[in-house]
Amino acid sequence: KQEVTQIPAALSVPEGENLVLNCSFTDSAIYNLQWFRQDPGKGLTSLLLIQSSQREQTSGRLNASLDKSSGRSTLYIAASQPGDSATYLCALNSGYALNFGKGTSLLVTP
Amino acid sequence: GAGVSQSPSNKVTEKGKDVELRCDPISGHTALYWYRQSLGQGLEFLIYFQGNSAPDKSGLPSDRFSAERTGGSVSTLTIQRTQQEDSAVYLCASSLAGFSGANVLTFGAGSRLTVL
Numbered sequence: 001k002q003e004v005t006q007i008p009a010a011l012s013v014p015e016g017e018n019l020v021l022n023c024s025f026t027d028s029a030i031y032n033l034q035w036f037r038q039d040p041g042k043g044l045t046s047l048l049l050i051q052s053s054q055r056e057q058t059s060g061r062l063n064a065s066l067d068k069s070s071g072r073s074t075l076y077i078a079a080s081q082p083g084d085s086a087t088y089l090c091a092l093n094s095g096y097a098l099n100f101g102k103g104t105s106l107l108v109t110p
Numbered sequence: 111g112a113g114v115s116q117s118p119s120n121k122v123t124e125k126g127k128d129v130e131l132r133c134d135p136i137s138g139h140t141a142l143y144w145y146r147q148s149l150g151q152g153l154e155f156l157i158y159f160q161g162n163s164a165p166d167k168s169g170l171p172s173d174r175f176s177a178e179r180t181g182g183s184v185s186t187l188t189i190q191r192t193q194q195e196d197s198a199v200y201l202c203a204s205s206l207a208g209f210s211g212a213n214v215l216t217f218g219a220g221s222r223l224t225v226l
Contacts, residue, residue, distance in 0.1 A: 043201060043218050
């Protein structure tokens, strides 16, 4: 069974800092990897999707990378803002399930 | 619709009662998923529908849980004889197709269930 681990579990940074969120997984036989954002009391919003054949995807201040050989993905957030405060989840699509990590809770302080 | 709609948004019930949670997916999305998010836990996969059929029901926690989807659209998750450990946020998602390479899941806001 795919095991997905996200480190750190929580992170607090001052506004303006660049930061990296980590996601590791045990089974590299995946279709894609997706990063989501979850605000308190809300559903999940898809941020980036990286296909199995891709190495990275970028959207605005967000950059996600995928290294299947090492079982790792990172989400890079540039010039963080208080509005980025949320829980960030990575999810692996194994073709028959979407397995989520427990998330990283990010707080960006003004 | 424009997004995935779930109702009720909040449900408080007494132990032993049955509850129904509803999910209205994005129009045209053939795949529909149910997940459960308990406090401090990750998202737990419950069940997935492709059209009206559910290829994989193995994620349902017990036989008190059932789900159906009719007309390839709205889905209902039913929990019978609720227990306190059923308290969680139940999230529904839909996508154009099933688990495949280019598939992006769109989630609803969830139904928060509290069993007293």
